[in-house]
Amino acid sequence: MDEIPQALIEKLQSMTKHDDIKITERCNASIFAALAITRKLSKRDCILIPDQGGWISFKNYPKFFGFSVREVKTDYGVVDLKDLKDKAKDCAALMFTSFAGYFAEQPLKKISSICRDNNCLLIEDASGALGYPKLCNGKYSDMIVGSFSEGSAVSLGYGGFLSAAKPDYFDMARDVLSIMKVHPAFYYQLLKKLNTKRLKMVMGLAEKVKDELKGFDIIHKDLEGLNVVVKFKPDILKYCIMNRYPYLLCPNYNRVNERAVSIELKGLSDKELMKRH
Numbered sequence: 001m002d003e004i005p006q007a008l009i010e011k012l013q014s015m016t017k018h019d020d021i022k023i024t025e026r027c028n029a030s031i032f033a034a035l036a037i038t039r040k041l042s043k044r045d046c047i048l049i050p051d052q053g054g055w056i057s058f059k060n061y062p063k064f065f066g067f068s069v070r071e072v073k074t075d076y077g078v079v080d081l082k083d084l085k086d087k088a089k090d091c092a093a094l095m096f097t098s099f100a101g102y103f104a105e106q107p108l109k110k111i112s113s114i115c116r117d118n119n120c121l122l123i124e125d126a127s128g129a130l131g132y133p134k135l136c137n138g139k140y141s142d143m144i145v146g147s148f149s150e151g152s153a154v155s156l157g158y159g160g161f162l163s164a165a166k167p168d169y170f171d172m173a174r175d176v177l178s179i180m181k182v183h184p185a186f187y188y189q190l191l192k193k194l195n196t197k198r199l200k201m202v203m204g205l206a207e208k209v210k211d212e213l214k215g216f217d218i219i220h221k222d223l224e225g226l227n228v229v230v231k232f233k234p235d236i237l238k239y240c241i242m243n244r245y246p247y248l249l250c251p252n253y254n255r256v257n258e259r260a261v262s263i264e265l266k267g268l269s270d271k272e273l274m275k276r277h
Helices: 006-016 027-041 056-060 081-088 108-117 168-172 174-178 184-193 197-212 234-243 270-276
Strands: 020-024 046-050 068-072 093-097 121-125 143-147 160-164 228-231 247-250 260-263
Touching (some): 027 056, 046 056, 068 081, 081 108, 234 247
Parallel strands (some): 046 068, 093 121
Antiparallel strands (some): 143 160, 228 260, 247 260
């Protein structure tokens, strides 16, 4: 893998609170590598994932390493701590997203405490939370994966990252990581965009949308996020069309298992966000 500029490493170290960083071609590659590391670290044979508000690769990738998948109960994607306590003791790791479905922040510190008490690794997908101080935090997560694709907190259209709490973790996945290549020019493109400007704009817009829709049934309206998920009403679709907001119809595992509309503010381009800011 080509040498990463020191300035880029230091920036990602600051944003993840992890010293050890790898750049990958996409978040799915980072998830694959994190599972390879987990396989070396644990003799347990199952991976915990949220029952909704996750990412489809959480369901598909563990089998490549001989893991079964168990779902932890959630409140519309936000991890149920009691159910996590019951299941963490039997599983190698919990994989979850910092913001459930990109719309509701997880209680990261409490989740981490339960996982550590039960020797269950914590793999945080921070694609939507890179730079958010409460989440994407290596003090609590053993590994952090993330994307720089369109719609992420840092939106470059390509690439991902993996960070780890211990330097020997990457040695355990050396073969997997050795085939992950990105063009050296990507590092410098990424360095220019590696900030929290986009994240702040999307989250600010989410609060504005919630205020405009306060008469509707907004799921986790008091939790911060990038998207806004509202239980289905035809008027929500009219609102999205009128305001030119992208939307996703649910049920959908990546958002909620409920008849709802996810207003996909994270899908707006930087230029569109600037116009609305």
